[in-house]
Each structure stands twice: as structure tokens, then as C-alpha cells.
Amino acid sequence: MQITLTEVGPRDGLQNERRSVSIEQKIELITRVAAAGIRRFEATSFVSPRAVPALSDAEDVLRGIPQREKLILEALVPNMRGAERAAQVGLDEWVCFASASESHSQANSNTNTDEALNRLIPVIRLAEEQGVTAVGAIATSFGCPFEGEVPAARVVEVARRMADMGIKTVKLGDTIGTAAPSQVTRLIDAVRTTLPDITIVLHFHNTRGMSLTNVQAGIAAGIDRYESALGGVGGCPFAPGATGNVASEDLVHFLHLEGHQTGVDLTRLIEAGHWFETLLDRQLPAHLLRAKPVGEIYNTAK
Amino acid sequence: MQITLTEVGPRDGLQNERRSVSIEQKIELITRVAAAGIRRFEATSFVSPRAVPALSDAEDVLRGIPQREKLILEALVPNMRGAERAAQVGLDEWVCFASASESHSQANSNTNTDEALNRLIPVIRLAEEQGVTAVGAIATSFGCPFEGEVPAARVVEVARRMADMGIKTVKLGDTIGTAAPSQVTRLIDAVRTTLPDITIVLHFHNTRGMSLTNVQAGIAAGIDRYESALGGVGGCPFAPGATGNVASEDLVHFLHLEGHQTGVDLTRLIEAGHWFETLLDRQLPAHLLRAKPVGEIYNTAK
Numbered sequence: 001m002q003i004t005l006t007e008v009g010p011r012d013g014l015q016n017e018r019r020s021v022s023i024e025q026k027i028e029l030i031t032r033v034a035a036a037g038i039r040r041f042e043a044t045s046f047v048s049p050r051a052v053p054a055l056s057d058a059e060d061v062l063r064g065i066p067q068r069e070k071l072i073l074e075a076l077v078p079n080m081r082g083a084e085r086a087a088q089v090g091l092d093e094w095v096c097f098a099s100a101s102e103s104h105s106q107a108n109s110n111t112n113t114d115e116a117l118n119r120l121i122p123v124i125r126l127a128e129e130q131g132v133t134a135v136g137a138i139a140t141s142f143g144c145p146f147e148g149e150v151p152a153a154r155v156v157e158v159a160r161r162m163a164d165m166g167i168k169t170v171k172l173g174d175t176i177g178t179a180a181p182s183q184v185t186r187l188i189d190a191v192r193t194t195l196p197d198i199t200i201v202l203h204f205h206n207t208r209g210m211s212l213t214n215v216q217a218g219i220a221a222g223i224d225r226y227e228s229a230l231g232g233v234g235g236c237p238f239a240p241g242a243t244g245n246v247a248s249e250d251l252v253h254f255l256h257l258e259g260h261q262t263g264v265d266l267t268r269l270i271e272a273g274h275w276f277e278t279l280l281d282r283q284l285p286a287h288l289l290r291a292k293p294v295g296e297i298y299n300t301a302k
Numbered sequence: 303m304q305i306t307l308t309e310v311g312p313r314d315g316l317q318n319e320r321r322s323v324s325i326e327q328k329i330e331l332i333t334r335v336a337a338a339g340i341r342r343f344e345a346t347s348f349v350s351p352r353a354v355p356a357l358s359d360a361e362d363v364l365r366g367i368p369q370r371e372k373l374i375l376e377a378l379v380p381n382m383r384g385a386e387r388a389a390q391v392g393l394d395e396w397v398c399f400a401s402a403s404e405s406h407s408q409a410n411s412n413t414n415t416d417e418a419l420n421r422l423i424p425v426i427r428l429a430e431e432q433g434v435t436a437v438g439a440i441a442t443s444f445g446c447p448f449e450g451e452v453p454a455a456r457v458v459e460v461a462r463r464m465a466d467m468g469i470k471t472v473k474l475g476d477t478i479g480t481a482a483p484s485q486v487t488r489l490i491d492a493v494r495t496t497l498p499d500i501t502i503v504l505h506f507h508n509t510r511g512m513s514l515t516n517v518q519a520g521i522a523a524g525i526d527r528y529e530s531a532l533g534g535v536g537g538c539p540f541a542p543g544a545t546g547n548v549a550s551e552d553l554v555h556f557l558h559l560e561g562h563q564t565g566v567d568l569t570r571l572i573e574a575g576h577w578f579e580t581l582l583d584r585q586l587p588a589h590l591l592r593a594k595p596v597g598e599i600y601n602t603a604k
Contacts, residue, residue: 208589287508
């Protein structure tokens with residue numbers, strides 16, 4: 001199967017990093033991953049600079065990306081203030097998010113889910129006026145740190161609200177890394193039953209080592225879009241204990257071994273991962289930064 | 303599904319540890335894991351003490367385990383010298399191994415696979431005389447560090463030779479952590495086609511983050527026996543780059559979330575993992591030593 005990956009390291013990865021990363025370094029991160037063959041990026045976020053200071057340079061990063069016409073650039077756009085900023089920089093897609101759980105919505109967006117969804121209406125209208133695609137993202141689609149397991153019906157309801165606003169693609173986010181594959185299968189089924197035409201994107205964290213099992217469940221269900229972060233950086237600032245998106249290196253390696261195509265040069269992606277590790281000055285969780293790709297062992301062997 | 307786990311930390315985990323672990327500490331490791339509900343142990347190895355000095359205390363460890371009648375104790379028994387030692391200590395099962403790849407066999411057993419298999423014949427005969435069950439273990443069942451991917455037909459041939467010697471249970475070892483789930487499915491199918499009555503045990507390493515995806519493939523094929531090591535310790539001394547069995551904590555957590563039964567108290571197992579981490583004085587790779595079990599988050603949440 002041809003798989004489309006979205007690199008979320010520049011957004012989900014960097015929003016939490018203690019080490020300050022400069023505009024030039026963020027641009028280099030995107031450029032290196034793009035050179036390895038990933039075309040889609042969740043490049044930054046237009047949240048309040050006070051809430052997430054690490055991403056307050058959103059405009060400068062986006063404007064500085066070379067050859068951006070070759071890439072599909074997404075950014076989080078939570079509200080009209082963010083949308084007005086985003087409208088100035090020519091993004092391809094605005095990611096409009098809400099939490100499936102009320103408590104996470106309060107912690108993350110300072111409002112309940114219903115009101116968070118209402119706030120998206122003018123954002124999506126402005127996106128349409130700008131000729132930009134609005135996509136939905138549902139945080140805590142599998143579990144909430146405050147409420148526990150999130151019922152599939154709740155996620156479906158949020159997705160349905162988004163679809164009613166004109167959204168055609170929905171990202172299901174395993175914000176705190178609690179999803180297990182049978183739950184992934186059930187949620188995909190539930191979303192498709194209500195919204196058969198929606199495109200589903202899966203976003204997993206490897207907090208409990210299950211991210212690739214969840215990808216495997218997604219693949220079995222025919223889902224061809226996944227999000228990952230270089231090195232396995234990431235987490236959610238308002239979800240205690242949440243650490244580590246599935247690493248782009250590990251995901252690409254796994255997909256290739258399983259016979260899928262990603263268009264990514266794994267060797268170059270791993271080189272980018274090592275560069276990122278040096279930049280952040282800490283060991284990152286990606287397994288492929290410690291162990292050789294299977295294909296490389298086998299080539300050496302033969 | 304009811305799953306039976308074998309804890310291999312005392313053997314596969316400790317054979318490589320730099321830090322010296324005393325007889326009493328090895329016994330405590332087994333006792334703590336047993337108290338969490340794991341009943342089967344690959345407790346040690348009767349290889350040459352010169353080859354693996356860390357396990358030269360095999361007899362003392364086995365004799366020191368309290369309430370051993372409640373446990374099923376296995377140990378590696380590679381040859382007649384080992385068998386004569388093993389016969390003195392009343393094990394339940396002798397693990398007789400061979401490598402599916404010739405080069406790994408040379409590196410690991412200093413002989414080719416055919417001769418390694420021939421050496422097992424008197425060992426298995428002695429096991430029968432002693433009323434001990436001989437089980438087979440096939441190293442490099444998926445990939446070899448020297449030869450690359452190991453063809454399923456080769457593994458089936460080794461398993462068939464073992465079955466001809468009277469062995470009824472075969473462990474398929476992913477010695478260097480290269481297995482991917484579709485390969486697991488194919489190998490199980492191939493073994494079953496030739497040997498429909500053999501019991502298969504799966505032994506995965508998490509070197510490239512794929513161990514649980516391989517368990518998932520095993521589960522889908524109906525395999526109910528897996529090996530793991532507390533904390534995710536382990537590796538093979540003769541397989542460069544091989545590190546980390548699938549962690550017992552991560553495996554039990556995953557299986558429970560997926561609705562399977564293991565008889566293991568995850569909380570106590572994680573406590574044992576933290577104890578083991580202190581003992582070895584390093585951070586171990588088990589995810590559940592860093593992140594709370596999903597069930598615990600959800601209990602706190604509700």
C-alpha cells in the first residue's frame with residue numbers, strides 16, 4: 001500500500017522541548033526531513049505565543065522554508081486570532097482541533113468541547129475564503145488523562161460535527177499513548193459507519209510501546225495516512241506523562257519491511273534523526289537511531 | 303485467549319550483563335517475577351562456564367529457588383557436558399537449541415547446524431531417561447547477523463529434525479530483532495504445514511521496536527506462548543547489535559489491554575522491574591517502567 005506520512009516533529013515535537021530551537025534550526029529540521037522524502041509537515045502552530053512560547057516564531061519558520069511549493073505545509077490553527085496570522089503565510093492546510101474529552105478540552109483549550117467546536121466555524125469559513133483546506137484533529141481520541149478511556153461514540157460525535165462544518169479529513173490523536181490495536185480497529189469502524197466518506201489520519205504516541213501495533217491495526221483497516229515525529233520526540237503539554245510520538249525512522253522502517261511504500265529514503269531519514277539528536281543534545285527514543293535497519297544488516301550480510 | 307509466558311531474563315537477560323549479579327540476586331529475580339504470577343522460567347544455561355561466565359552458577363541458582371515445585375523451570379542444555387550437570391538439579395525442561403543459519407551456528411556453537419543438531423540426540427535421550435521434557439529452540443529463526451534473512455524452509459527443516467528426535471515444542475527465536483509481523487505469519491504457517499502437531503513458542507527482541515507487532519501477528523495466528531525478559535534486558539553475545547528481549551512488563555500490559563489473560567499481576571511485575579533496574583544500576587528499556595499502565599491511569603481518572 002502507498003502510505004502518506006506527515007512529519008509532526010516541528011510542531012508536536014518541539015512544542016515541549018526544553019532546549020530552545022532557533023528559527024534556522026527549525027527550518028533545517030524540515031529541510032532535512034523533506035530531503036529524505038517526506039512531503040507533508042505539521043510545521044508549526046498558531047496557538048497563543050503565551051501558551052506555547054516555543055512555537056511563537058510560526059510565521060518566520062514557514063516563510064523561511066526553501067522550495068515550499070514542493071511540500072504540503074500544515075499548521076495548527078485553534079481560533080480566529082490564529083487564523084488571521086495563518087492567513088498571512090500561505091499554508092496548504094489548517095489543522096482545526098478539538099478534544100474528545102471535556103476535561104482535556106478544558107485543560108488544553110480552556111473551554112468545553114462544544115464551544116471549542118463552535119470556535120472552529122469562523123476559522124473554517126476563513127480557510128474556505130482563503131482557498132486553504134481545513135482538516136480536523138481530535139485530541140484524546142482513545143484515552144484522556146483525566147477521564148480514562150474515551151468512548152468511540154464520543155469521538156464519532158466530534159468527527160460528525162467537524163464533517164458538518166465541511167471538514168473532509170480527520171486526524172485521530174492518541175494524545176497520551178493509551179491506544180491498543182483492537183481499540184483502533186473499533187474506532188475506525190465506528191467513524192466509518194457514521195462518516196463513510198471521511199479520510200482518517202492516525203496519530204500515535206509510543207508511550208507504552210504500542211504505537212506500531214496500532215499502525216498495524218490501521219493498515220489492516222486500510223488506513224494509508226499516519227503522523228510521526230523524527231527521533232520520536234513529542235508529547236502534549238497538558239497531558240501528564242505523555243511522551244513521544246511514534247518515531248518517523250521506526251515507522252518508515254516498519255512500513256517498508258511490511259511491503260508498503262512511503263517514498264522515503266530511510267538512510268537519509270536516520271541521518272536527519274542523528275542530526276536532530278545532536279541538536280537537542282539528548283538521546284531520542286527512535287530505535288533506528290540505535291540499531292541498523294534490517295535491510296542494511298542484510299545487505300552487509302550478503 | 304489464555305497466554306503462557308516464559309520469563310527469560312535470568313538467562314537471556316543476565317548472560318550479557320556487565321554488572322555481576324550474585325546467586326542470591328538471581329534467585330530474588332526469579333522469586334519476584336514468580337510472585338507477580340509468571341510460572342515458567344528459562345532460569346539459566348548449562349553452557350560452558352568459560353563461554354558464559356555470568357551463568358556459571360547455574361546449579362546454585364536452581365537449587366536456591368524457593369517453592370520451585372510451583373514453577374516450571376527450564377534451562378539451556380547445549381550438549382552432553384551440560385546435560386550431565388543439568389541432570390543433577392531436577393529441571394522440568396531442557397532447552398536444546400540450534401541456529402537456523404550456519405554462520406550463527408559457527409559463531410554461537412562453534413559447529414554447523416547439522417552437527418549442532420546431532421549433538422542434541424544423546425541430550426534428548428538422557429532427558430527422556432530422566433523423565434525431563436526436552437524442548438527445541440531455533441536461534442536466528444527470522445534473521446542472521448551474518449547471512450541476512452533466514453528462509454522459512456530452513457527453519458522448518460531444523461524444526462523437523464528436532465521433531466524427528468522426539469521434540470514436541472519448538473521456540474522460534476528472533477535473535478537479532480529483525481522479525482516483522484508478516485514474516486512471523488509466514489513462518490508460523492510454514493512450520494505448521496510441515497509439523498501440524500508441534501507447539502510453537504515465540505521469542506522476540508525489541509531491537510527495532512517491532513516486538514509487540516510480532517506478538518500481535520502470533521496472537522492472530524493463535525499462538526499462546528511467548529517469552530520475555532523483565533525490564534527488556536537481554537541480547538545474544540554472538541549477534542552484534544542485538545539488544546533487548548521484549549519487556550515482560552510491556553508484553554503483559556499489551557496482552558491485558560487486548561483482552562487476553564496471563565495470570566500476571568502487572569503492578570507487582572512493574573515493581574519487580576523497578577527493583578531489577580536498581581539492581582543493574584541502569585535505566586532498562588521497558589516502557590512500563592516510565593509510563594503508567596493504561597488501566598491505572600483510567601482508575602485514577604474515574
